Amino acid sequence: MKLLNQSIKHISISILAVVGIWGAVFYYNMIEEIKENVDDGLENYKRQIIYKANRDTALLSRVDFDEAFYSIHPIDKQPALTFTDQYKDTVVHIRGIDEVYARTDPARMLTTAFEDGGKYYELKIINPMIEKNDLIHRLLINMIWLYAFLVIAIIIINNIVLQRLWKPFYQLLQKIKTYRLGSNENFPEVKTRTREFNDLQKAVNTLLSHSTQVYDQQKQFIGNASHELQTPLAIMVNKLELLLEKGNLNDEDAEKIAETMNMAERLIRVNKSLLLLTKIENKQFLDEQPVSVNRVVEQRLPDLKDIADFRKITISFVQEAELTKEMDPALAEILVSNLLRNAFFHNTPKAGAVNITISEKKLHIINTGKDMPLDADKIFDRFYKSGSGNEHTGLGLTIIKAICDLYGISITYQYKDRCHHFTLIF
Amino acid sequence: MKLLIIEDEKELAGLLAESLAREQFVVESAGDFDTAMEKLGVYNYDCILLDIGLPDGNGLDILRQLKEEGKSENVIIISARDSLDDKLAGLDLGADDYLTKPFHIAELNARVKAVLRRKETDGKHLLEFGNLTLDLKERQAFVKDNNLQLNRKEFDILNYFLLNKTRLVTKTALAEHVWGDNIDQADNFDFIYYQMKNLRKKLRDNDAGIEIESVYGVGYRSIEK
Numbered sequence: 001m002k003l004l005n006q007s008i009k010h011i012s013i014s015i016l017a018v019v020g021i022w023g024a025v026f027y028y029n030m031i032e033e034i035k036e037n038v039d040d041g042l043e044n045y046k047r048q049i050i051y052k053a054n055r056d057t058a059l060l061s062r063v064d065f066d067e068a069f070y071s072i073h074p075i076d077k078q079p080a081l082t083f084t085d086q087y088k089d090t091v092v093h094i095r096g097i098d099e100v101y102a103r104t105d106p107a108r109m110l111t112t113a114f115e116d117g118g119k120y121y122e123l124k125i126i127n128p129m130i131e132k133n134d135l136i137h138r139l140l141i142n143m144i145w146l147y148a149f150l151v152i153a154i155i156i157i158n159n160i161v162l163q164r165l166w167k168p169f170y171q172l173l174q175k176i177k178t179y180r181l182g183s184n185e186n187f188p189e190v191k192t193r194t195r196e197f198n199d200l201q202k203a204v205n206t207l208l209s210h211s212t213q214v215y216d217q218q219k220q221f222i223g224n225a226s227h228e229l230q231t232p233l234a235i236m237v238n239k240l241e242l243l244l245e246k247g248n249l250n251d252e253d254a255e256k257i258a259e260t261m262n263m264a265e266r267l268i269r270v271n272k273s274l275l276l277l278t279k280i281e282n283k284q285f286l287d288e289q290p291v292s293v294n295r296v297v298e299q300r301l302p303d304l305k306d307i308a309d310f311r312k313i314t315i316s317f318v319q320e321a322e323l324t325k326e327m328d329p330a331l332a333e334i335l336v337s338n339l340l341r342n343a344f345f346h347n348t349p350k351a352g353a354v355n356i357t358i359s360e361k362k363l364h365i366i367n368t369g370k371d372m373p374l375d376a377d378k379i380f381d382r383f384y385k386s387g388s389g390n391e392h393t394g395l396g397l398t399i400i401k402a403i404c405d406l407y408g409i410s411i412t413y414q415y416k417d418r419c420h421h422f423t424l425i426f
Numbered sequence: 427m428k429l430l431i432i433e434d435e436k437e438l439a440g441l442l443a444e445s446l447a448r449e450q451f452v453v454e455s456a457g458d459f460d461t462a463m464e465k466l467g468v469y470n471y472d473c474i475l476l477d478i479g480l481p482d483g484n485g486l487d488i489l490r491q492l493k494e495e496g497k498s499e500n501v502i503i504i505s506a507r508d509s510l511d512d513k514l515a516g517l518d519l520g521a522d523d524y525l526t527k528p529f530h531i532a533e534l535n536a537r538v539k540a541v542l543r544r545k546e547t548d549g550k551h552l553l554e555f556g557n558l559t560l561d562l563k564e565r566q567a568f569v570k571d572n573n574l575q576l577n578r579k580e581f582d583i584l585n586y587f588l589l590n591k592t593r594l595v596t597k598t599a600l601a602e603h604v605w606g607d608n609i610d611q612a613d614n615f616d617f618i619y620y621q622m623k624n625l626r627k628k629l630r631d632n633d634a635g636i637e638i639e640s641v642y643g644v645g646y647r648s649i650e651k
Contacts, residue, residue: 235437245641247641309617
């Protein structure tokens with residue numbers, strides 16, 4: 001869930017509670033206020049009626065609510081003297097002239113007692129009051145409107161504020177997302193005055209600079225280690241070569257020496273591959289020029305012809321279009337050569353096939369081989385080996401991937417129709 | 427023929443000297459910059475193997491000096507650094523070739539002989555061994571006057587063996603030389619065996635005075651019958 005939606009969700013729920021509580025408080029306050037007002041009115045009435053009754057005793061004979069909003073009953077002296085004014089909620093039944101049935105309306109009633117000419121009377125005055133249900137209804141509708149209005153306002157404000165305040169954050173995030181160790185020179189940076197974002201940026205950069213340092217050290221270590229190994233390895237293999245050449249060995253010893261030499265040569269290949277990888281990753285190939293992939297394939301293919309003939313592999317090479325790419329010719333050669341060698345060497349022992357297709361933006365190499373898919377997530381990893389075969393350094397595909405990464409070529413592997421597909425999109 | 431090896435790694439210098447001596451060359455070694463300059467000042471060499479990473483100086487400076495004296499064309503640079511810049515700088519200064527460590531002895535022999543051949547008077551582009559003659563210009567192989575009808579790869583293989591007469595040529599060295607630099611792939615050189623079988627048959631059928639024998643399964647050697 002996006003931060004924007006999250007915050008809107010939380011704010012909406014809180015506002016709902018706030019508006020609800022506010023509505024209840026407002027309602028009770030309102031009712032209280034209205035009652036006070038009505039009661040004040042009743043008090044005034046009372047005074048008026050008592051005053052009028054003093055002057056016009058005919059009033060005292062009115063008994064019922066039928067004629068007016070008040071009733072007067074004579075009472076005994078005793079209860080009258082201890083009487084205190086009472087306000088209470090009640091209902092009145094009112095029937096208009098054109099109405100059949102009487103309406104029941106809420107009302108406030110004041111019950112009091114007074115003395116007139118030595119006689120005691122009980123006076124009840126009624127005043128219609130606002131309908132609570134109406135009030136609640138109104139209030140609720142208003143509250144819903146208010147709530148809706150607030151939420152909409154908050155969504156709009158939130159959108160604007162978030163977009164403005166959080167803009168540096170999203171920019172930073174985007175830059176971190178696209179950041180690749182070793183391939184970007186500059187750390188992600190955005191200009192902002194928000195302290196938290198500056199802190200975040202600082203923390204990210206510290207982390208990245210540490211990672212870059214470790215990455216560089218590792219790269220340098222691989223480079224240096226491979227480099228330092230070159231000369232001793234050269235001496236080792238050359239010595240063995242000379243030893244074998246001398247010839248006065250028995251077969252058993254010679255075989256052991258030959259095995260040792262094979263191992264040493266494998267080491268040399270691993271070493272050379274690591275050096276090449278380091279160089280590619282260090283961007284030490286800078287001679288960029290338009291290279292025709294078609295020509296490179298044409299040039300590399302004959303080198304593999306002998307192997308193809310020997311292993312009875314049929315080759316098909318279809319050129320649908322001319323494919324050129326701005327890149328280092330040496331790397332283009334290594335890329336194509338490794339791809340082709342991969343297709344030929346990992347083929348079936350007998351009657352295999354290699355199909356190469358070049359279209360406008362695509363180099364597609366299909367080869368028969370082991371009847372099972374390779375692990376597409378791992379094949380480009382260093383030293384990945386499928387099965388138990390150990391003749392290969394396990395760096396060929398890594399080199400291919402490194403070159404592709406360097407030039408932004410996408411490479412995908414697929415196992416389809418019992419064939420291994422490598423697709424490069426330039 | 428007199429060769430100078432300028433290489434600070436004593437073990438390697440000793441090995442190269444031992445191997446080149448088997449080719450009947452007179453070999454001298456210099457282990458540092460000063461010794462090298464001293465020797466170059468006194469003697470003339472037909473071929474110089476130059477390591478450009480010397481502890482007390484840059485091999486390229488030696489090359490520069492040689493270029494001033496017009497003697498840089500018989501230099502083969504040997505370097506542990508497979509760097510394009512070094513290569514270009516070296517070749518710009520007139521070096522004949524650039525060999526990256528580690529290399530095979532057979533490859534070194536081939537390169538040294540190429541340098542020496544280029545020094546010799548023009549017109550000689552023939553390699554001979556027994557009754558076999560290779561015309562490098564026309565890319566033809568003859569036993570006496572009989573053309574062997576070799577294909578491109580077979581000619582390259584035979585050429586390589588003639589540059590390494592009686593010497594061990596390992597399968598790896600052969601594969602790298604003839605089929606290109608294979609940085610990753612396969613100890614599986616079965617196809618070389620297949621090629622060699624064809625070549626040997628052609629040599630036998632044409633009564634060539636040489637044959638190519640297998641050496642302990644790691645490589646081959648050309649010998650005179």
